[in-house]
Amino acid sequence: MSNSVVELFAGVGGFHLAAKESGWKVIWANQWEPGVKVQHAFDCYTKNFPDTVAVNDDIANVIRDIPKHDLLVGGFPCQDYSVAATKAKGIQGKKGVLWWEISRVIKLRKPPYVLLENVDRLLKSPTAQRGRDFAIMLATFEELGYTVEWRVVNAADYGYPQRRRRVFIFAWRNNTDWGKRFKGCQSREEWLGEAGLFPTVFGTKLDKVGEVDLEPKQTTLADFTDDARPKARSRKTKDPADSERLLDISNNWQAYKLSPFKKTGIMAKGKVWTANYDAVYDGERKLLGDVLEPKVTDPWFYLDKDELESWKYLKGSKKEERIVKATGFKFTYAEGPLPFPDPIDRPSRTMITGEGGKAPSRFKHVIKDSTRKLRRITPVEAERLNGFPDDWTLTDTMPLNFRYFCMGNALVVPLVTEMMKGIQ
Ligand SMILES: C[S@@+](CC[C@H](N)C(=O)[O-])C[C@H]1O[C@@H](n2cnc3c(N)ncnc32)[C@H](O)[C@@H]1O
CATH class of the missing domain: 3.40.50.150 (Vaccinia Virus protein VP39)
Known part of the structure:
Protein backbone atom coordinates (compact mmCIF):
# COMPACT_ATOMS: atom_id res chain seq x y z
CA MET A 1 0.00 0.00 0.00
CA GLY A 283 -0.70 -3.26 30.07
CA GLU A 284 0.83 -0.28 31.88
CA ARG A 285 -1.61 2.41 33.01
CA LYS A 286 -0.57 6.08 33.05
CA LEU A 287 -2.27 8.37 35.58
CA LEU A 288 -2.70 12.13 35.96
CA GLY A 289 0.18 12.12 38.48
CA ASP A 290 2.51 10.65 35.83
CA VAL A 291 2.28 13.72 33.58
CA LEU A 292 2.90 16.37 36.27
CA GLU A 293 5.96 18.60 36.02
CA PRO A 294 8.07 18.11 39.15
CA LYS A 295 8.65 21.80 39.83
CA VAL A 296 6.32 24.62 38.85
CA THR A 297 7.70 27.93 40.06
CA ASP A 298 5.41 30.44 38.34
CA PRO A 299 2.85 31.61 40.95
CA TRP A 300 0.35 32.23 38.10
CA PHE A 301 -0.57 28.53 38.09
CA TYR A 302 -1.43 28.44 41.80
CA LEU A 303 -4.95 29.16 43.06
CA ASP A 304 -5.43 32.55 44.74
CA LYS A 305 -6.60 32.20 48.32
CA ASP A 306 -9.45 34.67 47.81
CA GLU A 307 -10.80 32.59 44.90
CA LEU A 308 -10.82 29.31 46.78
CA GLU A 309 -14.48 29.58 47.80
CA SER A 310 -15.44 30.21 44.19
CA TRP A 311 -13.56 27.10 43.04
CA LYS A 312 -15.20 25.04 45.79
CA TYR A 313 -18.66 26.31 44.85
CA LEU A 314 -18.18 25.58 41.14
CA LYS A 315 -16.79 22.10 41.75
CA GLY A 316 -19.40 21.26 44.39
CA SER A 317 -22.86 19.73 44.13
CA LYS A 318 -25.73 22.18 43.84
CA LYS A 319 -29.46 22.34 43.44
CA GLU A 320 -30.71 25.87 43.01
CA GLU A 321 -33.38 27.90 41.33
CA ARG A 322 -32.20 29.83 38.28
CA ILE A 323 -33.94 32.27 35.96
CA VAL A 324 -33.54 32.70 32.22
CA LYS A 325 -32.90 36.46 32.05
CA ALA A 326 -34.49 36.98 28.65
CA THR A 327 -37.81 35.26 29.43
CA GLY A 328 -38.03 35.20 33.23
CA PHE A 329 -38.46 31.40 33.06
CA LYS A 330 -37.56 29.74 36.38
CA PHE A 331 -35.98 26.29 36.58
CA THR A 332 -34.12 24.10 39.05
CA TYR A 333 -30.48 23.62 38.23
CA ALA A 334 -28.76 20.60 39.76
CA GLU A 335 -25.36 19.00 39.37
CA GLY A 336 -23.28 16.55 41.39
CA PRO A 337 -19.84 17.19 42.88
CA LEU A 338 -16.58 16.91 40.97
CA PRO A 339 -13.50 15.79 42.87
CA PHE A 340 -11.56 18.81 44.13
CA PRO A 341 -8.63 18.65 43.76
CA ASP A 342 -8.47 16.14 40.90
CA PRO A 343 -7.08 12.80 42.09
CA ILE A 344 -3.63 12.26 40.63
CA ASP A 345 -3.77 8.50 41.15
CA ARG A 346 -6.38 8.19 38.37
CA PRO A 347 -6.49 9.15 34.69
CA SER A 348 -7.63 12.77 34.33
CA ARG A 349 -11.09 13.93 33.32
CA THR A 350 -11.53 14.97 29.67
CA MET A 351 -9.70 18.15 28.79
CA ILE A 352 -11.93 20.73 27.10
CA THR A 353 -11.09 23.89 25.18
CA GLY A 354 -11.83 26.09 28.24
CA GLU A 355 -9.00 24.51 30.26
CA GLY A 356 -6.85 27.67 30.06
CA GLY A 357 -7.03 30.92 32.04
CA LYS A 358 -6.91 31.81 35.68
CA ALA A 359 -10.62 32.21 36.44
CA PRO A 360 -12.25 29.56 38.65
CA SER A 361 -14.16 26.95 36.65
CA ARG A 362 -15.89 23.66 37.24
CA PHE A 363 -14.10 21.95 34.38
CA LYS A 364 -10.48 23.03 34.69
CA HIS A 365 -8.18 20.54 36.35
CA VAL A 366 -6.81 21.48 39.77
CA ILE A 367 -4.19 19.34 41.43
CA LYS A 368 -2.37 19.37 44.76
CA ASP A 369 1.28 19.24 43.72
CA SER A 370 4.44 18.24 45.57
CA THR A 371 4.43 21.61 47.38
CA ARG A 372 1.02 20.60 48.86
CA LYS A 373 -0.53 23.69 47.23
CA LEU A 374 -3.39 23.75 44.73
CA ARG A 375 -2.69 24.69 41.14
CA ARG A 376 -4.08 24.43 37.64
CA ILE A 377 -2.27 22.22 35.16
CA THR A 378 0.45 23.71 32.97
CA PRO A 379 0.31 23.75 29.15
CA VAL A 380 3.04 21.11 29.06
CA GLU A 381 0.94 18.87 31.30
CA ALA A 382 -2.04 19.47 28.98
CA GLU A 383 0.14 18.41 26.04
CA ARG A 384 1.29 15.30 27.89
CA LEU A 385 -2.33 14.31 28.63
CA ASN A 386 -2.81 14.07 24.86
CA GLY A 387 0.56 12.42 24.24
CA PHE A 388 2.07 15.44 22.41
CA PRO A 389 5.78 16.26 22.96
CA ASP A 390 6.47 18.96 25.57
CA ASP A 391 6.03 22.53 24.33
CA TRP A 392 4.48 21.43 21.06
CA THR A 393 2.19 24.49 21.17
CA LEU A 394 4.87 26.95 22.24
CA THR A 395 5.24 29.31 19.27
CA ASP A 396 6.41 32.93 19.05
CA THR A 397 2.85 34.24 19.07
CA MET A 398 0.56 31.63 20.68
CA PRO A 399 -1.11 33.11 23.81
CA LEU A 400 -0.88 30.89 26.87
CA ASN A 401 -4.64 30.26 27.04
CA PHE A 402 -4.72 29.25 23.41
CA ARG A 403 -2.23 26.47 24.10
CA TYR A 404 -4.86 24.81 26.28
CA PHE A 405 -7.58 25.57 23.72
CA CYS A 406 -5.58 23.68 21.08
CA MET A 407 -5.19 20.70 23.39
CA GLY A 408 -8.92 20.70 24.21
CA ASN A 409 -9.53 20.41 20.45
CA ALA A 410 -6.84 17.81 19.79
CA LEU A 411 -6.70 14.05 20.31
CA VAL A 412 -4.75 11.40 22.18
CA VAL A 413 -1.97 10.96 19.63
CA PRO A 414 -0.64 7.46 20.53
CA LEU A 415 -4.15 6.05 20.30
CA VAL A 416 -4.32 7.22 16.68
C1 LIG B 1 -11.53 19.32 16.44
S1 LIG B 1 -10.32 20.36 15.79
C2 LIG B 1 -9.14 19.22 15.18
C3 LIG B 1 -7.88 19.19 15.98
C4 LIG B 1 -6.77 18.34 15.40
N1 LIG B 1 -7.16 16.97 15.21
C5 LIG B 1 -5.54 18.40 16.27
O1 LIG B 1 -4.92 17.38 16.53
O2 LIG B 1 -5.18 19.50 16.71
C6 LIG B 1 -11.09 21.00 14.34
C7 LIG B 1 -10.26 22.03 13.60
O3 LIG B 1 -10.96 22.40 12.41
C8 LIG B 1 -10.70 23.78 12.16
N2 LIG B 1 -11.77 24.30 11.27
C9 LIG B 1 -13.01 24.66 11.62
N3 LIG B 1 -13.71 25.08 10.54
C10 LIG B 1 -12.88 24.94 9.47
C11 LIG B 1 -13.02 25.19 8.07
N4 LIG B 1 -14.16 25.66 7.57
N5 LIG B 1 -11.97 24.93 7.26
C12 LIG B 1 -10.81 24.45 7.75
N6 LIG B 1 -10.61 24.19 9.08
C13 LIG B 1 -11.64 24.43 9.93
C14 LIG B 1 -10.68 24.40 13.55
O4 LIG B 1 -9.94 25.60 13.55
C15 LIG B 1 -10.02 23.29 14.39
O5 LIG B 1 -8.64 23.50 14.51
Whole structure:
Protein backbone atom coordinates (compact mmCIF):
# COMPACT_ATOMS: atom_id res chain seq x y z
CA MET A 1 0.00 0.00 0.00
CA SER A 2 1.25 3.52 -0.66
CA ASN A 3 1.34 5.81 2.29
CA SER A 4 0.19 9.33 1.38
CA VAL A 5 -2.13 11.13 3.77
CA VAL A 6 -4.28 14.26 3.49
CA GLU A 7 -5.09 15.84 6.85
CA LEU A 8 -8.25 17.99 7.12
CA PHE A 9 -9.12 20.19 10.13
CA ALA A 10 -5.50 19.69 11.08
CA GLY A 11 -5.45 21.87 14.22
CA VAL A 12 -1.97 21.52 15.70
CA GLY A 13 -1.35 18.25 13.87
CA GLY A 14 -2.38 15.34 16.11
CA PHE A 15 -3.04 13.09 13.12
CA HIS A 16 0.23 14.18 11.50
CA LEU A 17 2.24 13.18 14.56
CA ALA A 18 0.52 9.80 14.59
CA ALA A 19 1.18 9.45 10.84
CA LYS A 20 4.90 10.08 11.35
CA GLU A 21 5.06 7.43 14.05
CA SER A 22 3.29 4.84 11.95
CA GLY A 23 4.94 5.05 8.55
CA TRP A 24 2.46 7.33 6.77
CA LYS A 25 3.37 10.62 5.05
CA VAL A 26 1.16 13.71 5.19
CA ILE A 27 1.39 15.32 1.74
CA TRP A 28 -1.24 18.06 2.16
CA ALA A 29 -2.98 19.59 5.17
CA ASN A 30 -5.69 22.17 5.78
CA GLN A 31 -6.40 24.23 8.89
CA TRP A 32 -8.40 27.45 9.18
CA GLU A 33 -10.01 28.91 12.28
CA PRO A 34 -13.15 30.75 11.13
CA GLY A 35 -13.64 34.38 12.10
CA VAL A 36 -10.20 35.19 13.50
CA LYS A 37 -7.29 37.09 12.04
CA VAL A 38 -4.38 35.40 13.77
CA GLN A 39 -4.26 31.70 12.95
CA HIS A 40 -2.53 30.28 16.03
CA ALA A 41 -3.22 26.60 15.39
CA PHE A 42 -2.05 26.91 11.78
CA ASP A 43 1.13 28.73 12.89
CA CYS A 44 1.82 25.95 15.37
CA TYR A 45 1.26 23.36 12.63
CA THR A 46 3.72 24.98 10.23
CA LYS A 47 6.29 25.50 12.99
CA ASN A 48 6.25 21.77 13.72
CA PHE A 49 5.87 20.55 10.13
CA PRO A 50 7.71 23.16 8.03
CA ASP A 51 8.09 20.81 5.05
CA THR A 52 4.43 19.89 4.65
CA VAL A 53 2.17 21.67 2.15
CA ALA A 54 -0.33 23.24 4.56
CA VAL A 55 -3.14 25.51 3.43
CA ASN A 56 -4.71 28.15 5.68
CA ASP A 57 -8.14 28.68 4.11
CA ASP A 58 -11.72 27.55 4.58
CA ILE A 59 -11.80 23.92 3.41
CA ALA A 60 -14.79 24.79 1.21
CA ASN A 61 -12.51 27.01 -0.94
CA VAL A 62 -9.66 24.58 -1.51
CA ILE A 63 -11.13 21.14 -2.18
CA ARG A 64 -9.97 21.14 -5.81
CA ASP A 65 -6.36 21.73 -4.70
CA ILE A 66 -6.26 18.48 -2.75
CA PRO A 67 -3.96 15.92 -4.38
CA LYS A 68 -4.82 12.25 -4.76
CA HIS A 69 -3.95 10.32 -1.61
CA ASP A 70 -4.25 6.94 0.11
CA LEU A 71 -5.69 7.94 3.47
CA LEU A 72 -7.86 10.92 4.37
CA VAL A 73 -7.80 11.87 8.08
CA GLY A 74 -9.41 14.55 10.22
CA GLY A 75 -11.17 15.44 13.45
CA PHE A 76 -14.14 17.68 12.70
CA PRO A 77 -16.86 19.40 14.73
CA CYS A 78 -20.15 17.58 15.44
CA GLN A 79 -22.86 19.71 13.81
CA ASP A 80 -26.45 19.32 12.67
CA TYR A 81 -26.26 17.28 9.44
CA SER A 82 -29.89 17.58 8.44
CA VAL A 83 -30.72 18.09 4.78
CA ALA A 84 -33.71 20.02 3.51
CA ALA A 85 -35.62 20.48 0.27
CA THR A 86 -35.39 24.11 -0.76
CA LYS A 87 -37.61 25.70 -3.41
CA ALA A 88 -34.82 27.26 -5.37
CA LYS A 89 -32.17 24.59 -5.31
CA GLY A 90 -33.78 21.22 -4.77
CA ILE A 91 -32.20 19.37 -1.87
CA GLN A 92 -29.47 21.07 0.09
CA GLY A 93 -27.42 20.03 3.08
CA LYS A 94 -27.24 22.75 5.73
CA LYS A 95 -24.63 25.32 4.78
CA GLY A 96 -21.36 25.45 6.67
CA VAL A 97 -21.68 21.83 7.80
CA LEU A 98 -18.20 20.42 7.51
CA TRP A 99 -19.38 16.85 6.94
CA TRP A 100 -20.50 17.89 3.45
CA GLU A 101 -17.05 19.29 2.71
CA ILE A 102 -15.48 16.00 3.78
CA SER A 103 -17.91 14.08 1.60
CA ARG A 104 -17.04 16.32 -1.36
CA VAL A 105 -13.34 15.59 -0.88
CA ILE A 106 -14.09 11.86 -0.77
CA LYS A 107 -16.25 12.05 -3.88
CA LEU A 108 -13.62 13.99 -5.79
CA ARG A 109 -10.44 12.12 -4.79
CA LYS A 110 -11.85 8.71 -3.81
CA PRO A 111 -9.16 7.87 -1.24
CA PRO A 112 -8.94 4.11 -0.56
CA TYR A 113 -9.14 4.80 3.20
CA VAL A 114 -10.66 7.41 5.52
CA LEU A 115 -10.05 7.78 9.28
CA LEU A 116 -12.11 10.39 11.12
CA GLU A 117 -12.49 11.42 14.75
CA ASN A 118 -15.39 13.10 16.50
CA VAL A 119 -17.00 13.48 19.92
CA ASP A 120 -19.01 10.40 20.91
CA ARG A 121 -22.14 12.57 20.95
CA LEU A 122 -22.13 12.19 17.16
CA LEU A 123 -23.73 8.75 17.57
CA LYS A 124 -26.62 10.25 19.58
CA SER A 125 -27.43 13.52 17.79
CA PRO A 126 -29.81 15.25 17.57
CA THR A 127 -31.82 14.85 20.80
CA ALA A 128 -35.19 14.70 19.03
CA GLN A 129 -34.15 11.96 16.57
CA ARG A 130 -31.21 10.21 18.19
CA GLY A 131 -28.75 8.71 15.73
CA ARG A 132 -30.08 10.65 12.73
CA ASP A 133 -26.87 12.53 11.99
CA PHE A 134 -24.73 9.42 12.19
CA ALA A 135 -27.22 7.59 9.96
CA ILE A 136 -26.88 10.40 7.41
CA MET A 137 -23.13 10.11 7.61
CA LEU A 138 -23.18 6.33 7.15
CA ALA A 139 -25.62 6.64 4.24
CA THR A 140 -23.32 9.20 2.60
CA PHE A 141 -20.44 6.72 2.87
CA GLU A 142 -22.69 4.06 1.39
CA GLU A 143 -23.50 6.28 -1.60
CA LEU A 144 -19.82 7.03 -2.10
CA GLY A 145 -19.02 3.30 -2.22
CA TYR A 146 -17.43 2.75 1.20
CA THR A 147 -17.81 0.27 4.02
CA VAL A 148 -17.49 1.75 7.52
CA GLU A 149 -16.29 0.44 10.86
CA TRP A 150 -16.63 2.70 13.89
CA ARG A 151 -15.74 2.54 17.54
CA VAL A 152 -16.05 4.77 20.61
CA VAL A 153 -12.71 4.54 22.40
CA ASN A 154 -11.92 5.88 25.85
CA ALA A 155 -8.16 6.50 25.88
CA ALA A 156 -7.92 5.67 29.61
CA ASP A 157 -9.25 2.15 28.94
CA TYR A 158 -6.02 1.43 27.07
CA GLY A 159 -3.55 2.88 29.55
CA TYR A 160 -3.45 6.58 28.57
CA PRO A 161 -3.63 9.21 31.31
CA GLN A 162 -6.85 10.92 30.17
CA ARG A 163 -10.45 9.71 30.16
CA ARG A 164 -11.19 11.00 26.68
CA ARG A 165 -13.99 9.25 24.83
CA ARG A 166 -14.15 9.81 21.09
CA VAL A 167 -15.69 8.04 18.15
CA PHE A 168 -13.28 6.90 15.43
CA ILE A 169 -14.60 6.11 11.97
CA PHE A 170 -12.60 3.96 9.56
CA ALA A 171 -13.95 3.63 6.02
CA TRP A 172 -12.57 1.71 3.05
CA ARG A 173 -13.38 1.24 -0.58
CA ASN A 174 -14.32 -2.29 -1.53
CA ASN A 175 -11.42 -2.77 -3.97
CA THR A 176 -8.77 -2.32 -1.24
CA ASP A 177 -6.90 -4.83 0.97
CA TRP A 178 -9.33 -4.04 3.79
CA GLY A 179 -12.23 -4.54 1.38
CA LYS A 180 -10.88 -8.01 0.53
CA ARG A 181 -10.38 -8.83 4.19
CA PHE A 182 -13.94 -7.79 4.95
CA LYS A 183 -15.28 -9.89 2.11
CA GLY A 184 -13.38 -12.91 3.39
CA CYS A 185 -14.64 -12.51 6.95
CA GLN A 186 -17.07 -15.19 8.12
CA SER A 187 -19.38 -13.13 10.30
CA ARG A 188 -20.09 -9.62 11.54
CA GLU A 189 -19.34 -10.83 15.09
CA GLU A 190 -15.91 -11.93 13.98
CA TRP A 191 -15.26 -8.58 12.33
CA LEU A 192 -16.35 -6.46 15.29
CA GLY A 193 -14.73 -8.70 17.91
CA GLU A 194 -11.49 -9.89 16.24
CA ALA A 195 -10.81 -9.18 12.60
CA GLY A 196 -11.71 -5.51 12.05
CA LEU A 197 -9.30 -2.60 12.49
CA PHE A 198 -10.35 -1.68 16.03
CA PRO A 199 -10.33 -5.14 17.63
CA THR A 200 -6.96 -5.88 15.99
CA VAL A 201 -5.53 -2.82 17.69
CA PHE A 202 -7.53 -2.66 20.93
CA GLY A 203 -8.40 -5.62 23.19
CA THR A 204 -12.14 -6.24 22.94
CA LYS A 205 -14.83 -8.30 24.64
CA LEU A 206 -17.83 -7.97 22.40
CA ASP A 207 -21.47 -7.91 23.50
CA LYS A 208 -24.30 -9.33 21.43
CA VAL A 209 -24.45 -7.81 17.93
CA GLY A 210 -27.76 -6.25 16.83
CA GLU A 211 -28.88 -5.02 13.43
CA VAL A 212 -30.07 -1.61 12.32
CA ASP A 213 -31.11 -0.49 8.87
CA LEU A 214 -30.53 2.94 7.49
CA GLU A 215 -34.12 2.91 6.24
CA PRO A 216 -35.45 5.54 8.63
CA LYS A 217 -38.87 4.15 9.65
CA GLN A 218 -38.10 1.12 11.79
CA THR A 219 -40.22 0.34 14.80
CA THR A 220 -37.60 -1.86 16.42
CA LEU A 221 -33.98 -2.36 15.60
CA ALA A 222 -34.46 -5.57 13.69
CA ASP A 223 -37.86 -4.70 12.24
CA PHE A 224 -36.97 -3.34 8.88
CA THR A 225 -37.90 -6.07 6.44
CA ASP A 226 -41.64 -5.37 6.39
CA ASP A 227 -41.32 -1.65 5.85
CA ALA A 228 -43.87 -1.01 3.12
CA ARG A 229 -42.72 2.47 2.23
CA PRO A 230 -40.96 2.62 -1.10
CA LYS A 231 -37.24 3.10 -0.52
CA ALA A 232 -35.81 6.39 -1.67
CA ARG A 233 -33.54 5.28 -4.45
CA SER A 234 -29.91 5.90 -4.08
CA ARG A 235 -29.35 7.86 -7.27
CA LYS A 236 -25.95 9.27 -8.08
CA THR A 237 -26.09 13.02 -7.46
CA LYS A 238 -23.49 15.61 -8.31
CA ASP A 239 -23.18 16.77 -4.74
CA PRO A 240 -23.38 14.25 -1.85
CA ALA A 241 -25.61 16.66 0.11
CA ASP A 242 -28.21 16.63 -2.70
CA SER A 243 -29.24 13.00 -2.35
CA GLU A 244 -32.94 12.05 -2.06
CA ARG A 245 -31.90 9.16 0.13
CA LEU A 246 -30.27 11.49 2.67
CA LEU A 247 -33.34 13.74 2.59
CA ASP A 248 -35.47 10.69 3.34
CA ILE A 249 -33.33 9.73 6.34
CA SER A 250 -33.17 13.32 7.52
CA ASN A 251 -36.97 13.76 7.41
CA ASN A 252 -38.09 10.33 8.51
CA TRP A 253 -35.52 9.03 10.98
CA GLN A 254 -37.48 7.91 14.00
CA ALA A 255 -37.77 9.88 17.23
CA TYR A 256 -35.50 7.38 19.00
CA LYS A 257 -35.07 8.10 22.72
CA LEU A 258 -31.83 6.13 22.65
CA SER A 259 -29.52 6.00 19.67
CA PRO A 260 -29.67 2.66 17.85
CA PHE A 261 -25.92 2.97 17.25
CA LYS A 262 -23.85 1.29 19.94
CA LYS A 263 -20.19 1.73 20.85
CA THR A 264 -18.93 -0.20 17.85
CA GLY A 265 -20.37 -1.24 14.53
CA ILE A 266 -20.06 -1.68 10.80
CA MET A 267 -22.08 -0.40 7.88
CA ALA A 268 -21.92 -2.35 4.63
CA LYS A 269 -24.29 -1.67 1.73
CA GLY A 270 -26.75 0.18 3.95
CA LYS A 271 -26.99 -2.56 6.62
CA VAL A 272 -25.61 -1.85 10.05
CA TRP A 273 -24.41 -4.32 12.69
CA THR A 274 -23.73 -2.77 16.06
CA ALA A 275 -22.81 -3.82 19.61
CA ASN A 276 -21.38 -2.58 22.87
CA TYR A 277 -18.01 -3.89 24.03
CA ASP A 278 -15.72 -3.90 27.05
CA ALA A 279 -12.09 -2.94 26.72
CA VAL A 280 -9.60 -5.71 27.47
CA TYR A 281 -6.26 -4.32 28.57
CA ASP A 282 -3.64 -5.48 31.04
CA GLY A 283 -0.70 -3.26 30.07
CA GLU A 284 0.83 -0.28 31.88
CA ARG A 285 -1.61 2.41 33.01
CA LYS A 286 -0.57 6.08 33.05
CA LEU A 287 -2.27 8.37 35.58
CA LEU A 288 -2.70 12.13 35.96
CA GLY A 289 0.18 12.12 38.48
CA ASP A 290 2.51 10.65 35.83
CA VAL A 291 2.28 13.72 33.58
CA LEU A 292 2.90 16.37 36.27
CA GLU A 293 5.96 18.60 36.02
CA PRO A 294 8.07 18.11 39.15
CA LYS A 295 8.65 21.80 39.83
CA VAL A 296 6.32 24.62 38.85
CA THR A 297 7.70 27.93 40.06
CA ASP A 298 5.41 30.44 38.34
CA PRO A 299 2.85 31.61 40.95
CA TRP A 300 0.35 32.23 38.10
CA PHE A 301 -0.57 28.53 38.09
CA TYR A 302 -1.43 28.44 41.80
CA LEU A 303 -4.95 29.16 43.06
CA ASP A 304 -5.43 32.55 44.74
CA LYS A 305 -6.60 32.20 48.32
CA ASP A 306 -9.45 34.67 47.81
CA GLU A 307 -10.80 32.59 44.90
CA LEU A 308 -10.82 29.31 46.78
CA GLU A 309 -14.48 29.58 47.80
CA SER A 310 -15.44 30.21 44.19
CA TRP A 311 -13.56 27.10 43.04
CA LYS A 312 -15.20 25.04 45.79
CA TYR A 313 -18.66 26.31 44.85
CA LEU A 314 -18.18 25.58 41.14
CA LYS A 315 -16.79 22.10 41.75
CA GLY A 316 -19.40 21.26 44.39
CA SER A 317 -22.86 19.73 44.13
CA LYS A 318 -25.73 22.18 43.84
CA LYS A 319 -29.46 22.34 43.44
CA GLU A 320 -30.71 25.87 43.01
CA GLU A 321 -33.38 27.90 41.33
CA ARG A 322 -32.20 29.83 38.28
CA ILE A 323 -33.94 32.27 35.96
CA VAL A 324 -33.54 32.70 32.22
CA LYS A 325 -32.90 36.46 32.05
CA ALA A 326 -34.49 36.98 28.65
CA THR A 327 -37.81 35.26 29.43
CA GLY A 328 -38.03 35.20 33.23
CA PHE A 329 -38.46 31.40 33.06
CA LYS A 330 -37.56 29.74 36.38
CA PHE A 331 -35.98 26.29 36.58
CA THR A 332 -34.12 24.10 39.05
CA TYR A 333 -30.48 23.62 38.23
CA ALA A 334 -28.76 20.60 39.76
CA GLU A 335 -25.36 19.00 39.37
CA GLY A 336 -23.28 16.55 41.39
CA PRO A 337 -19.84 17.19 42.88
CA LEU A 338 -16.58 16.91 40.97
CA PRO A 339 -13.50 15.79 42.87
CA PHE A 340 -11.56 18.81 44.13
CA PRO A 341 -8.63 18.65 43.76
CA ASP A 342 -8.47 16.14 40.90
CA PRO A 343 -7.08 12.80 42.09
CA ILE A 344 -3.63 12.26 40.63
CA ASP A 345 -3.77 8.50 41.15
CA ARG A 346 -6.38 8.19 38.37
CA PRO A 347 -6.49 9.15 34.69
CA SER A 348 -7.63 12.77 34.33
CA ARG A 349 -11.09 13.93 33.32
CA THR A 350 -11.53 14.97 29.67
CA MET A 351 -9.70 18.15 28.79
CA ILE A 352 -11.93 20.73 27.10
CA THR A 353 -11.09 23.89 25.18
CA GLY A 354 -11.83 26.09 28.24
CA GLU A 355 -9.00 24.51 30.26
CA GLY A 356 -6.85 27.67 30.06
CA GLY A 357 -7.03 30.92 32.04
CA LYS A 358 -6.91 31.81 35.68
CA ALA A 359 -10.62 32.21 36.44
CA PRO A 360 -12.25 29.56 38.65
CA SER A 361 -14.16 26.95 36.65
CA ARG A 362 -15.89 23.66 37.24
CA PHE A 363 -14.10 21.95 34.38
CA LYS A 364 -10.48 23.03 34.69
CA HIS A 365 -8.18 20.54 36.35
CA VAL A 366 -6.81 21.48 39.77
CA ILE A 367 -4.19 19.34 41.43
CA LYS A 368 -2.37 19.37 44.76
CA ASP A 369 1.28 19.24 43.72
CA SER A 370 4.44 18.24 45.57
CA THR A 371 4.43 21.61 47.38
CA ARG A 372 1.02 20.60 48.86
CA LYS A 373 -0.53 23.69 47.23
CA LEU A 374 -3.39 23.75 44.73
CA ARG A 375 -2.69 24.69 41.14
CA ARG A 376 -4.08 24.43 37.64
CA ILE A 377 -2.27 22.22 35.16
CA THR A 378 0.45 23.71 32.97
CA PRO A 379 0.31 23.75 29.15
CA VAL A 380 3.04 21.11 29.06
CA GLU A 381 0.94 18.87 31.30
CA ALA A 382 -2.04 19.47 28.98
CA GLU A 383 0.14 18.41 26.04
CA ARG A 384 1.29 15.30 27.89
CA LEU A 385 -2.33 14.31 28.63
CA ASN A 386 -2.81 14.07 24.86
CA GLY A 387 0.56 12.42 24.24
CA PHE A 388 2.07 15.44 22.41
CA PRO A 389 5.78 16.26 22.96
CA ASP A 390 6.47 18.96 25.57
CA ASP A 391 6.03 22.53 24.33
CA TRP A 392 4.48 21.43 21.06
CA THR A 393 2.19 24.49 21.17
CA LEU A 394 4.87 26.95 22.24
CA THR A 395 5.24 29.31 19.27
CA ASP A 396 6.41 32.93 19.05
CA THR A 397 2.85 34.24 19.07
CA MET A 398 0.56 31.63 20.68
CA PRO A 399 -1.11 33.11 23.81
CA LEU A 400 -0.88 30.89 26.87
CA ASN A 401 -4.64 30.26 27.04
CA PHE A 402 -4.72 29.25 23.41
CA ARG A 403 -2.23 26.47 24.10
CA TYR A 404 -4.86 24.81 26.28
CA PHE A 405 -7.58 25.57 23.72
CA CYS A 406 -5.58 23.68 21.08
CA MET A 407 -5.19 20.70 23.39
CA GLY A 408 -8.92 20.70 24.21
CA ASN A 409 -9.53 20.41 20.45
CA ALA A 410 -6.84 17.81 19.79
CA LEU A 411 -6.70 14.05 20.31
CA VAL A 412 -4.75 11.40 22.18
CA VAL A 413 -1.97 10.96 19.63
CA PRO A 414 -0.64 7.46 20.53
CA LEU A 415 -4.15 6.05 20.30
CA VAL A 416 -4.32 7.22 16.68
CA THR A 417 -0.75 6.00 16.05
CA GLU A 418 -1.94 2.50 16.97
CA MET A 419 -4.89 2.79 14.58
CA MET A 420 -2.74 4.09 11.73
CA LYS A 421 -0.22 1.27 12.25
CA GLY A 422 -3.17 -1.12 12.15
CA ILE A 423 -4.38 0.23 8.80
CA GLN A 424 -0.93 -0.30 7.17
C1 LIG B 1 -11.53 19.32 16.44
S1 LIG B 1 -10.32 20.36 15.79
C2 LIG B 1 -9.14 19.22 15.18
C3 LIG B 1 -7.88 19.19 15.98
C4 LIG B 1 -6.77 18.34 15.40
N1 LIG B 1 -7.16 16.97 15.21
C5 LIG B 1 -5.54 18.40 16.27
O1 LIG B 1 -4.92 17.38 16.53
O2 LIG B 1 -5.18 19.50 16.71
C6 LIG B 1 -11.09 21.00 14.34
C7 LIG B 1 -10.26 22.03 13.60
O3 LIG B 1 -10.96 22.40 12.41
C8 LIG B 1 -10.70 23.78 12.16
N2 LIG B 1 -11.77 24.30 11.27
C9 LIG B 1 -13.01 24.66 11.62
N3 LIG B 1 -13.71 25.08 10.54
C10 LIG B 1 -12.88 24.94 9.47
C11 LIG B 1 -13.02 25.19 8.07
N4 LIG B 1 -14.16 25.66 7.57
N5 LIG B 1 -11.97 24.93 7.26
C12 LIG B 1 -10.81 24.45 7.75
N6 LIG B 1 -10.61 24.19 9.08
C13 LIG B 1 -11.64 24.43 9.93
C14 LIG B 1 -10.68 24.40 13.55
O4 LIG B 1 -9.94 25.60 13.55
C15 LIG B 1 -10.02 23.29 14.39
O5 LIG B 1 -8.64 23.50 14.51
